[in-house]
Amino acid sequence: MASSIENNNEKLTLKSSDGEEFLVEKHVALQSTLLQNMLDSDCSSADVIPLPKIDARTLALVLGYCKKHADASSSKQGELNSFDSEFLKDMDMGALFNLVLAANFMEIKGLLDIAAQKIADTIKDKPHQEVREIFHVENDYTPEEEAAVREENRWAFEGFP
Amino acid sequence: MRRSKRKAIQKEAVVPTVTISDLPNPITCDILSRLPLNSIFTCKRVCRTWRDLTLEPYFAKLHLSRSPPLSLISYHTGNDNNNSPSSHFEIIPLPDPPVVARPSATMKFKTDIYFPDIHIVASCNGSILLSNYSSSNDLVIVCNPLRDHHVILPKPPKLAPLQAEKSVGFGFGYSPATDLYKVLRFTHRLGFDIYTIGIDVGWRSIDTGLPPILFTTNFVFLNGFLHWLGLRNAWLICYFDIEKEQFGSFPLPSHIGSNCRCLEVVDNRLYIHNEHLGERRFWAMKDYGDFGSWTLEWVIEAQITYRFKGFVRPLKMLKDGTLLMMLNNSSSQTYAGKTTLTSYNPETRVLKEIKFCGILPASVADVPCFPPMDALK
Numbered sequence: 001m002a003s004s005i006e007n008n009n010e011k012l013t014l015k016s017s018d019g020e021e022f023l024v025e026k027h028v029a030l031q032s033t034l035l036q037n038m039l040d041s042d043c044s045s046a047d048v049i050p051l052p053k054i055d056a057r058t059l060a061l062v063l064g065y066c067k068k069h070a071d072a073s074s075s076k077q078g079e080l081n082s083f084d085s086e087f088l089k090d091m092d093m094g095a096l097f098n099l100v101l102a103a104n105f106m107e108i109k110g111l112l113d114i115a116a117q118k119i120a121d122t123i124k125d126k127p128h129q130e131v132r133e134i135f136h137v138e139n140d141y142t143p144e145e146e147a148a149v150r151e152e153n154r155w156a157f158e159g160f161p
Numbered sequence: 162m163r164r165s166k167r168k169a170i171q172k173e174a175v176v177p178t179v180t181i182s183d184l185p186n187p188i189t190c191d192i193l194s195r196l197p198l199n200s201i202f203t204c205k206r207v208c209r210t211w212r213d214l215t216l217e218p219y220f221a222k223l224h225l226s227r228s229p230p231l232s233l234i235s236y237h238t239g240n241d242n243n244n245s246p247s248s249h250f251e252i253i254p255l256p257d258p259p260v261v262a263r264p265s266a267t268m269k270f271k272t273d274i275y276f277p278d279i280h281i282v283a284s285c286n287g288s289i290l291l292s293n294y295s296s297s298n299d300l301v302i303v304c305n306p307l308r309d310h311h312v313i314l315p316k317p318p319k320l321a322p323l324q325a326e327k328s329v330g331f332g333f334g335y336s337p338a339t340d341l342y343k344v345l346r347f348t349h350r351l352g353f354d355i356y357t358i359g360i361d362v363g364w365r366s367i368d369t370g371l372p373p374i375l376f377t378t379n380f381v382f383l384n385g386f387l388h389w390l391g392l393r394n395a396w397l398i399c400y401f402d403i404e405k406e407q408f409g410s411f412p413l414p415s416h417i418g419s420n421c422r423c424l425e426v427v428d429n430r431l432y433i434h435n436e437h438l439g440e441r442r443f444w445a446m447k448d449y450g451d452f453g454s455w456t457l458e459w460v461i462e463a464q465i466t467y468r469f470k471g472f473v474r475p476l477k478m479l480k481d482g483t484l485l486m487m488l489n490n491s492s493s494q495t496y497a498g499k500t501t502l503t504s505y506n507p508e509t510r511v512l513k514e515i516k517f518c519g520i521l522p523a524s525v526a527d528v529p530c531f532p533p534m535d536a537l538k
Binding site (some may be wrong): 042093094097100101104112114115116117119120123124125126127128131135136137139140141145146149150152 | 178179180181183184185188191192193195196197199203204205206207208209210211212263307390
């Protein structure tokens with residue numbers, strides 16, 4: 001994708017929801033399908049592109065990911081994989097959700113994939129009460145409904161811790 | 162979310178407290194679809210929103226796109242704690258590399274289908290076809306274990322009393338073009354009857370238009386077609402186009418030889434296995450539809466094959482070259498012996514029993530999935 005760009009040195013400015021501006025190389029920005037479409041449809045790259053849904057801390061993380069992936073291109077898949085797992089390691093859940101939302105908004109499929117997988121890995125094999133606690137999910141079942149769902153799934157749980 | 166963001170701006174550097182409930186539904190669906198089956202069922206208990214998301218056709222599609230592991234599915238009947246009749250499905254995932262030795266890898270799914278003498282006769286896209294073909298042969302049921310949902314089909318044309326179980330075969334197939342499931346029943350006396358799920362009022366008799374062929378009754382589904390073995394001077398493969406409802410046949414190359422035992426689908430390929438001087442030979446049709454592409458894939462030598470007398474059914478080729486298969490060690494026609502999940506390494510010639518508990522001769526290998534609720538009306 002990045003190789004199709006004639007002028008790699010071109011830069012554009014992104015502005016986070018809390019007003020911080022980021023100067024980004026164009027080939028890095030092209031990791032985002034949203035930005036790619038904007039540039040293709042000839043929004044002048046001299047303008048500042050506002051990203052009203054993404055705060056500065058998240059945007060910095062997103063751009064870190066994009067830079068690594070844009071620069072590494074397709075050469076070092078193994079290196080990228082270890083970068084990806086290191087990138088999300090020790091990230092708190094709030095930051096991870098912000099990252100997922102940003103990746104979704106900016107249409108960065110690879111980032112959305114690894115962040116969604118990370119959240120799924122956290123849910124995996126945990127009992128439902130623990131999932132509720134970790135993710136602050138409100139239990140909106142009535143006691144009767146909850147009993148019904150439990151009964152419905154009773155067999156599905158046999159053999160699981 | 163907007164509220165929390167404003168708060169964050171006021172306090173500077175504080176991360177807005179976004180929670181999982183702030184994620185749009187498609188993203189939550191995406192996350193849930195990445196979970197193994199047991200965790201998906203756990204998540205249905207977390208909250209109503211998540212439960213409802215797992216019922217969405219979008220979720221079903223995503224879940225299937227994650228290539229959930231091929232599993233062995235079997236139907237069990239018995240008595241529950243109150244000594245009343247009960248039944249359930251058992252699902253044993255077959256991941257690669259295999260970790261199925263854990264007893265906890267078996268999942269049980271309760272079902273309210275309870276009829277005497279019903280067995281699994283076919284499966285297609287994770288849905289199961291059950292029938293009491295060995296007794297009165299008037300019940301045909303389609304169900305999905307994960308959805309705990311079933312449909313009893315109208316009674317098929319009645320058979321003459323003495324037609325034994327061996328003479329009845331069922332095929333269960335799907336046409337992607339029309340999004341329809343069809344059930345084919347074959348008996349030597351009545352020929353073929355067909356039923357389209359959600360469309361037909363009753364079974365329709367259907368003529369093959371083929372010259373007389375002696376058909377076997379083991380039907381396998383692949384690429385929109387049902388396939389089975391036939392014999393007319395030599396072995397041939399018969400097929401039925403699910404969408405167009407047309408029959409056809411093609412010959413087997415002579416180098417495969419005779420004594421064909423079974424036709425199977427492994428890793429989306431047609432397989433035939435036959436016996437030669439006590440050896441079991443497995444042939445794959447490498448390119449579907451190319452009759453010249455039959456290739457000898459595995460051989461299990463006679464010193465080893467004496468251990469399985471009932472049947473051998475290949476299931477899956479693992480990345481390390483090991484073949485996963487179902488074996489039955491009974492020599493009688495009733496399959497009374499033990500049915501096991503076994504791996505065979507053609508290089509080291511080691512046959513290893515992985516699991517036998519919960520595996521019945523009528524177990525099927527399929528990918529459990531969540532069909533849209535209206536797919537099996």
